[in-house]
Amino acid sequence: MTQFRKEMENSYETETPLRYYDIFQCLHELFLKQASLLPDNPAVxxxxxxxxxxxxxxLSNRIALAIVQQGIAPGSFVGLCASRSLHSVAGMVGVLKAGCAWVPLDADYxxxxxxxxxxxxxLPLILTLRRFRETFS
Structure with missing residues (x-):
């Protein structure tokens, strides 16, 4: 087990105090704040x-850029079909950074x-992994 994995698992085994967040900040803005404060800490x-x-x-910046380069307007719905993995989390954050909302598409369907x-x-765009691409062809 890597040190990174141990740290990640241990972080879920400790009790942390309740935190309050600014309700006027978007999720991706809170993420960016955390990423700038602790870039080397385990995230997913x-x-x-x-x-x-x-x-x-x-990774989420690259996804957001790809969405914007496809001409997808902020406020659009973007499909996201990925197995439960860090790729699905990166996709969710990337979609939010592009100003869009994601529609979950369960790869097991x-x-x-x-x-x-x-x-x-x-959906004007569906983000997926290569192995699921044929599903939407």
């Missing part, structure tokens, strides 16, 4: 990999159901 962990706040910030949801929501 899945069964295969881990990312610190700096890495998650960088049948392809026909996913296509129906995407069509019904009139």
């Amino acid at each position: 962990l899945d069964s295969n990999d881990a990312l610190n706040y700096g890495g998650l910030n960088e 049948p392809a026909e159901r996913l296509r129906f949801i995407a069509d019904d929501a009139s």
Whole structure:
């Protein structure tokens, strides 16, 4: 087990005091604040990999830029189909940074159901991993 993974797991085993946040700040703004304060601290962990706040910030910035470069307007809904992983978290943060909202598309659903949801929501863009790409072709 890597040191990063140990730190991540230990951080969930301790009791932390209740914190209050500015209700007028968006989630991605709170994330950016945390990422700038503690870029080397663990942010997300899945069964295969881990990312610190700096890495998650960088990955989510690339996702946000890709959304903007596709011409997706702020306020749009963007589909997000990824397994439970750090990629799904990065996708969520990236969508928020682009000023959009994500529509979760569960990769375990049948392809026909996913296509129906995407069509019904009139999604201008679906973010997914390579292994799920054919589902939306």
